[in-house]
Amino acid sequence: MTVFDIINLFGLQVKAGRDQLHQAITGGYASDLLSDVIAHSQKGNIWVTIQTHPNIVAVAAMKELAGIILTGGREPDKETVHKAQEEGIPLLVSPLFTFELVGQLYEKGISGMNPC
Amino acid sequence: MERTDNNILIHKTFHIEGGNFPNAGTISDQVKKTLKEAGFPNSIIRRIAIATFEAEMNVICYAKQGELSLFITPHSLKVVVDDEGHGILDINLAMSEGYSTADEKIRELGFGAGMGLPNIKKNTDEMILTSKFKQGTHLEFVVYLDRQETHLPFE
């Protein structure tokens, strides 16, 4: 499954990174603590969070994540959109809250168990 | 440090202002950019970028101000951070995963997982942390360039 696929499946709004949507998703990670994401996310993961400030893009770029989904309809900060555009990180928004969105992603086969 | 490497090719120093959350991440961004321009492999840049990000955040969260220096030598990338701030009473406790003294405001921004120092340790080959409580903290870490195959914890 690619980032493009989940945008269509879940009606996500695309805020940045439109030219990086072909990337395959290797799994998912959900957390609002940046150091936790740094420690436990894996390359190619889709990251689900409520944080909206520019450092989420720095974290996603460092960990080579496939994209970020903001839940609860949260709007990213303007600088976050700008930075995501610059770094080529898909920045997406879902109206669903984290629990519901993660459940639906899981149903579609995106797992938090990392294949090594 | 295990090997003294006096042949410094690039040395850059950055000032970090404590409490400046809107600017958080800009120093690690600049370090990342410097290393990219110098042509280092992504796997190496990623490790230094993660460690530098965590170190920068700790100065912003727990210090009045600090200085972060990047040293590039033929065999290593080294970062040294000195700050004036809260200091750390118990280094071992601070190093343990999940321990954090971050306040509510810091946590709301997603910092304060208590994993910053462990992340620095995991991503570098050497790390030294010393502190004078209520005065300041000294941190340095090194990634060796000729050892990377055996040190890629996240690959």
Ligand SMILES: Nc1ncnc2c1ncn2[C@@H]1O[C@H](COP(=O)(O)OP(=O)(O)O)[C@@H](O)[C@H]1O
């Ligand atoms: N530069 C520093 N100055 C003062 N205290 C620090 C510094 N760096 C870390 N600490 C202390 O060590 C604790 C653990 O740090 P860290 O592992 O980065 O986790 P976190 O920043 O999420 O709390 C911090 O909560 C803080 O009490």
Ligand SMILES: [Mg+2]
């Ligand atoms: Mg920290």
